[in-house]
Amino acid sequence: MKTFGTLLAFLFALTAAAAAFAQDAGDYTRYADYAPVRATPAALREGPAGKTLVAYFSRSGNTAVPAGTDAVSSASLRFGDGGETTGNAGQIARWIADETGGDLFLIQTEYTxxxxxxQTVRVGEGQDRDGYRPGLASHIADMARYDTVCLVYPIWHYTLPVPVCSFLDEYDLSGKTVLTFATHAGSRFADTVGRIREAEPGANVVKGVAVGEREIGSAKDAVLAAVRKHVQAARPAQAPGKEKTMKMKIDGTEVAVQWENNESVRALRKLAAVKPLTVPMSMYGGFEQVGSLGTRLPRNDTVTTTRPGDIVLYSGDQIVIFYGSNSWSYTRLGHVVGATAPKMAGLLGKGDVTLTICME
Ligand SMILES: Cc1cc2nc3c(=O)[nH]c(=O)nc-3n(C[C@H](O)[C@H](O)[C@H](O)COP(=O)(O)O)c2cc1C
Incomplete structure (x- = not known):
């Protein structure tokens, strides 16, 4: 009986899921006869600098190309410099991400x-006329960390593709510089810059470069000139050769750290770049000080026996510094340079401390 009930529940869930798919996907198929595929979200490509987000929409990356289809012969599914299928917008976005060291993000719809x-032209135009806002498959976890958003998109139906409107609906870009790049077959920017200003009234929306679909091969210099002009201008000037490094202070005193090279430390660095992190720490167990970061970092825990001076991530959102030793599952973040048991006990073993992590 229980098995029958489980089977019924399973069939019900399956029917509900199929109905939801038919409804969502129907918003695409009412304009063209094809089988939309649920998108596999692409990961954000993290750059070393991280203050600039390069968000792009392209037909490429939003089209499920059946094996054997000669789709790359279409201008809209062009190969990038590296030989991969990028689309025109994707190629422009990659140049910008490489130049700025920013993060590269593909605006991806839930269905292809x-x-x-x-058929794509029919679907895109139909969705635009209907004011349809497709659901997006991938999302930006922390938009606050960016001061500049470079937005790269093709012109669809003389305006913004509707997935770009979904992106603008999802995020409040107030206080940021939004630098726009369009690729087109003759419409140039059309009305897109005005529409982005309407959607993001608190942002400083700047017109970048419109690149014709046949001019991509010769557009790189113009694109990078706009990036250098506006992205650098949006930042406080930094003397050449004075790269900021991540510093750790215990009760205001700087302690030299050898940081690990992993995604947790990269995420920590990005957080600290937005504003210094101040973490109230508490003594625990007679061997460590622990405090909450107030946010989760990527974790890759392994069972570790720590030694004095080790800095680890515990449970994804807590930072721990050891003046003794413990065996537990942690993600390593770094180690205090020249740490000894007496030195670390002197720093951490006498009472709760305040930890500061900042970029200087
Ligand atoms: C659905 C659709 C609608 C389009 N509408 C226009 C348009 O109205 N004006 C224009 O200049 N180009 C239009 N184009 C051409 C694209 O903007 C152009 O090929 C662009 O470079 C494609 O970039 P992508 O490869 O990143 O998708 C359209 C293309 C598609 C697929």
């Missing part, structure tokens, strides 16, 4: 557009 170009 048709492999056939003319």
């Amino acid at each position: 557009y048709p492999p056939d170009y003319r």
Whole structure:
């Protein structure tokens, strides 16, 4: 009986999921006869600097190309410099991300557009006329960390593709510089810069460069000139050769740290770049001080026996510094340079401390 009940529940869930799919995907298929595919979200490509987000929409990355289809012969699924299929917008976005050291993000719809170009035009135009806002498959976890957003998009139906409107609806870009780049077959920017200003009234929206679909090969210099002009201008000037490094202070006294090279430390660095992190720490167990970061970092825990001076991430959102030793599952963040048991006990073993992590 229980098995029958479970089977019924399973069939019900399956039917509900199928109905939801038919409804969402129907918003695409009412304009063209094809089978939309649920997108596999692409990961954000993290750059070393991290203050600039390069968000782009392209037909490429939003089209499930059946094996054997000669879709790359279409201008809209062009190969990038590295030989991968990037789309025109994707190629421009990669140049910008490489120049700025920013993060590269593909605006991806939950369902793919048709492999056939003319069908895509019908779907895109139909969705635009209907004011449809497709759901997005991937999302930015922490928009606050960026001071500049470079937005790269193709012109669809003489305006912004509707997935870019979904992106603008999802995020409040107030206080940021939004630098726009369009790629087109003749419409240049059309009305897109005005529409982005309307959608983001608190942002400083700057017109970048419009690149014709046949001019991509010769557009790199113009794109990078706009980036250098506006992205650098949006930042406080930094003397050449004075790269900021991540510093750790215990009760205001700087302690030299050898940081690990892993994604947790990269995420920590990005947080500290937005504003210094101040973490109230508490003594625990007679061997460590622990405090909450107030946010989660990527974790890759392994069972570790720590030694004095080790800095680790515990449970994804707590930072721990050891003046003794413990065996537990942690992600390593770094080690205090020249740490000894007496030195660390002197720093951490006499009462709760305040930890500061900042970029200087
Ligand atoms: C659905 C759709 C609609 C389009 N509408 C226009 C348009 O109205 N004006 C224009 O200049 N180009 C239009 N194009 C051409 C694209 O903007 C151009 O090919 C662009 O470079 C494609 O970039 P991508 O490869 O990143 O998708 C359209 C393309 C598609 C797929």
